[in-house]
Amino acid sequence: xxxxxxxxxxxxxxxxxxxxxxxxxxxxxxxxxxxxxxxxxxxxxxxxxxxxxxxxxxxxxxxxxxxxxxxxxxxxxxxxxxxxxxxxxxxxxxxxxxxxxxxxxxxxxxxxxxxxxxxxxxxxxxxxxxxxxxxxxxxxxxxxxxxxxxxxxxxxxxxxxxxxxxxxxxxxxxxxxxxxxxxxxxxxxxxxxxxxxxxxxxxxxxxxxxxxxxxxxxxxxxx
Numbered sequence: 001x002x003x004x005x006x007x008x009x010x011x012x013x014x015x016x017x018x019x020x021x022x023x024x025x026x027x028x029x030x031x032x033x034x035x036x037x038x039x040x041x042x043x044x045x046x047x048x049x050x051x052x053x054x055x056x057x058x059x060x061x062x063x064x065x066x067x068x069x070x071x072x073x074x075x076x077x078x079x080x081x082x083x084x085x086x087x088x089x090x091x092x093x094x095x096x097x098x099x100x101x102x103x104x105x106x107x108x109x110x111x112x113x114x115x116x117x118x119x120x121x122x123x124x125x126x127x128x129x130x131x132x133x134x135x136x137x138x139x140x141x142x143x144x145x146x147x148x149x150x151x152x153x154x155x156x157x158x159x160x161x162x163x164x165x166x167x168x169x170x171x172x173x174x175x176x177x178x179x180x181x182x183x184x185x186x187x188x189x190x191x192x193x194x195x196x197x198x199x200x201x202x203x204x205x206x207x208x209x210x211x212x213x214x215x216x217x218x219x220x221x222x223x
Contacts, residue, residue: 007137009108012081035131037215041159042066044217049073051125054118056109056146057081057132061089061102067128068101077118079107109142114149123151129158135184140193147202150222158218161186166212194218 042063047053051074058064058078068076080086089104103118109132114124127146133139146156161179163186164172176186191207197220198205207218 009081009111012108012137037159037210037217038063038130039066040210040217041128041130041157042070044219045071045126045128045157047071047074047126052077052120052122053126053128054078054114054124055128055130056142057129057136058089058104059085061092061104063128063130064089064102064104065092065096065098068098069096072101074101076102077114077120077124078102078104079109079112079114079117080104081106081108109136110138110145112145123154124149125151125154127154127156129156129160131160131184133158133190134160134179134187135182139187139190143190143193147197147220147222152222154222156218156220156222158190158220159215160190162209162213162216163188164213166209167214191216191218194220 045053045067053067053071053074053076055064055067055076055078058080059082061078064076064078068074078089080089083106086104086106093099093102093104105117107117114120115122127150129143129146133143136142143156150156161184164175179185194205194207197203201223203220203222205218205220207216209216
């Protein structure tokens with residue numbers, strides 16, 4: 001049994017709440033310096049007018065707020081394992097008067113039902129993982145679950161840490177050390193899994209490496 005499988009949802013919720021109980025207050029101010037490429041995803045998402053977009057691991061709702069402001073005719077929802085993060089998220093949504101266009105709730109990426117959780121009238125059209133798969137222990141189950149929830153033509157957009165292959169080795173070592181302190185890991189197996197799904201006929205894949213390999217941006221469109 002893998003380490004990922006031994007972590008229960010209850011344990012995951014507790015771990016995330018402990019991690020973010022205090023850091024949620026400075027999360028956006030500190031993360032903007034190294035969660036690069038999030039605004040690239042927002043610009044390229046381009047949902048159709050009636051698309052429902054769900055962010056998995058929405059954190060403080062920073063991305064959801066920008067998405068709602070950029071695409072005012074869409075409905076957005078988000079889940080996070082941490083109740084603490086969602087306190088900050090809801091406060092930010094209230095401050096920006098986005099309660100009617102964005103909803104956030106506690107949930108787990110590998111098992112949630114967005115239609116039931118958010119009382120949706122249709123399935124989600126686009127899922128977003130923004131620097132989330134690198135911190136979610138059951139990352140494969142989470143991605144595959146999102147893919148199962150999509151109808152044909154639906155998309156999953158991912159922005160996350162890359163290999164840093166185009167950057168100096170000391171910087172790469174320092175970054176990976178820093179990320180490990182927050183239980184965040186570069187996972188080359190994610191890209192391998194995306195390519196395997198494409199090769200097996202599950203969908204099409206567009207994958208770009210950004211900022212010298214610092215991050216990658218992937219779009220998986222379901223067949």
